[in-house]
Amino acid sequence: MDKDRINVKDVTPKxxxxxxxxxxxxxxxxxxxxxxxxxxxxxxxxxxxxLLALFALTPWVPYGERQAILLDIGQQQFNFFGTTxxxxxxxLLALLFMIAAFALFFLTTFLGRVxxxxxxxxxVWTFMxxxxxxxxxxxxxxxxxxxxxxxASNLLLRKTLKHLAWIGxxxxxxxxxxxxxxxxxxLWVDFFTLNASFWAxxxxxxxxxCTYANAGWMRSIVCIHMCPYARFQSAMFDKDTFxxxxxxxxxxxxxxxxxKADPKQLGLGDCIDCNLCVQVCPTGIDIRDGLQYECxxxxxxxxxxxxxxxxxxxxxxxxxxxxxxxxxxxHTKIMRPKLIGxxxxxxxxxxGFLAQIASVxxxxxxxxxxxxxxxxxxxxxxxxxxxxxxxxNKTQQPQQYTLSVEGLNKEKWYGRQTINVAPGEVFSLPxxxxxxxxxxxxSVTHIEFILNDAQGFSTVTESRFIKQL
Numbered sequence: 001m002d003k004d005r006i007n008v009k010d011v012t013p014k015x016x017x018x019x020x021x022x023x024x025x026x027x028x029x030x031x032x033x034x035x036x037x038x039x040x041x042x043x044x045x046x047x048x049x050x051l052l053a054l055f056a057l058t059p060w061v062p063y064g065e066r067q068a069i070l071l072d073i074g075q076q077q078f079n080f081f082g083t084t085x086x087x088x089x090x091x092l093l094a095l096l097f098m099i100a101a102f103a104l105f106f107l108t109t110f111l112g113r114v115x116x117x118x119x120x121x122x123x124v125w126t127f128m129x130x131x132x133x134x135x136x137x138x139x140x141x142x143x144x145x146x147x148x149x150x151x152a153s154n155l156l157l158r159k160t161l162k163h164l165a166w167i168g169x170x171x172x173x174x175x176x177x178x179x180x181x182x183x184x185x186x187l188w189v190d191f192f193t194l195n196a197s198f199w200a201x202x203x204x205x206x207x208x209x210c211t212y213a214n215a216g217w218m219r220s221i222v223c224i225h226m227c228p229y230a231r232f233q234s235a236m237f238d239k240d241t242f243x244x245x246x247x248x249x250x251x252x253x254x255x256x257x258x259x260k261a262d263p264k265q266l267g268l269g270d271c272i273d274c275n276l277c278v279q280v281c282p283t284g285i286d287i288r289d290g291l292q293y294e295c296x297x298x299x300x301x302x303x304x305x306x307x308x309x310x311x312x313x314x315x316x317x318x319x320x321x322x323x324x325x326x327x328x329x330x331h332t333k334i335m336r337p338k339l340i341g342x343x344x345x346x347x348x349x350x351x352g353f354l355a356q357i358a359s360v361x362x363x364x365x366x367x368x369x370x371x372x373x374x375x376x377x378x379x380x381x382x383x384x385x386x387x388x389x390x391x392x393n394k395t396q397q398p399q400q401y402t403l404s405v406e407g408l409n410k411e412k413w414y415g416r417q418t419i420n421v422a423p424g425e426v427f428s429l430p431x432x433x434x435x436x437x438x439x440x441x442x443s444v445t446h447i448e449f450i451l452n453d454a455q456g457f458s459t460v461t462e463s464r465f466i467k468q469l
Contacts, residue, residue: 030147031220033130034140034279038303044117048124056172059179064396071181077424083357084394084424088364092356099349106342108236110334111321112243116229117298122222125173125215126282129166136162140279166216167208174208220283223296230293239324240333244297246277246288246319247327254288259312270314277301277319287319297321363401363421365451366390367463374466382412382434385465389429391451393421399453403429407447408465409439433465440467 061068063081070079078085078093085092107115116123136158137143146155179187182200190196191204214222223230237243251271257263263270271288278286280300285292287301305319323332370386378384393399403417415431433447445465452458 031284032140036280040299059184102346113297116296129215170208170212174204245322276304364392384434391427
């Protein structure tokens with residue numbers, strides 16, 4: 001019987017032990033991103049340059065005697081060209097964040113994670129850092145080989161230049177960002193002449209350090225392990241969402257072949273298993289494994305695959321922006337309730353935001369009663385209440401305001417009723433009101449302080465006049 005037994009050869013591919021196997025989810029395993037070119041990478045680069053230019057140049061746009069956008073936290077003034085917002089107007093900021101959130105929901109439901117692939121600062125700065133890495137250290141394969149060998153003096157010089165370039169970009173980024181909160185001209189001069197404040201240095205170096213660490217070292221770790229967007233995007237995705245997808249029916253079975261070979265005769269699909277789609281991916285995934293939350297929809301694998309298909313004289317689109325329904329051979333429905341709902345909410349909130357911006361009051365009035373003494377009798381026999389009126393000038397020009405009160409009979413105003421307030425100033429005016437006790441019908445009288453300016457604007461703030469409790 002033993003003579004008739006056929007020896008079976010085990011042809012199962014041998015795998016390395018788990019400790020030696022590359023794990024793209026392990027932060028210690030570096031991803032060497034290969035350079036790619038194509039339509040989507042050009043679109044990403046041009047878009048990134050536009051966004052970088054807006055980010056870098058906006059703090060330098062002048063408006064009157066200051067920069068156009070200045071978020072002055074110390075003075076509690078948030079200037080946007082001719083509009084100045086104050087802490088009491090920050091509901092507008094909350095509304096703006098809500099609009100941005102629904103815009104992101106709408107974009108994700110429609111086009112997947114294109115924000116991550118094209119617009120996210122983490123992606124923009126990461127690709128910028130990778131560009132310097134390629135120019136100074138070489139291609140991805142060369143960098144991988146160099147890093148596995150002993151560090152030579154030439155490589156040490158090129159790595160030093162790379163890190164100096166990274167640090168330079170990080171410092172410029174930190175200065176630019178802080179320049180939205182401190183006047184840019186003042187900040188740059190003081191920073192390099194060592195005359196800036198401690199907090200200016202702290203925040204510039206803090207944001208520079210974050211930029212250097214995130215874009216230079218962490219990269220995909222931020223996208224995979226830290227960014228919450230990748231985790232909750234599944235709540236917005238559906239089978240009609242446009243994603244980067246691999247056409248399994250067309251591509252499988254994959255395998256290498258010559259350019260002249262007929263894949264059908266070999267029993268192969270269009271995928272030649274060149275692995276370029278993995279090598280160009282900034283998060284190191286294989287899109288052929290299906291939809292994965294790490295995919296940032298940057299389209300790098302699409303461009304790499306289209307280049308390969310063109311060289312093989314195959315049709316492009318083996319990897320493309322598509323939907324799960326399309327990959328399954330069914331119809332893609334673009335206009336659907338969830339997408340329409342996000343869009344309508346975003347439009348309504350945007351309308352409300354613009355309406356509130358248009359109706360922001362040019363001045364504000366706050367009334368504080370003296371709580372240490374609710375009332376007193378003065379030398380004239382009048383009941384007297386003391387108040388502090390805080391008038392804020394939200395315009396960019398000095399204003400003259402007139403103050404008055406309604407709700408009392410034959411009252412006497414002790415203090416100034418006409419004041420001049422500088423742009424952005426909060427003017428505190430202590431005043432007292434005196435009333436003959438015979439003119440007061442109750443112990444507590446509701447009154448209204450009225451603020452008027454020369455342009456006809458008027459605002460009213462309620463308070464109380466107390467006779468006795």
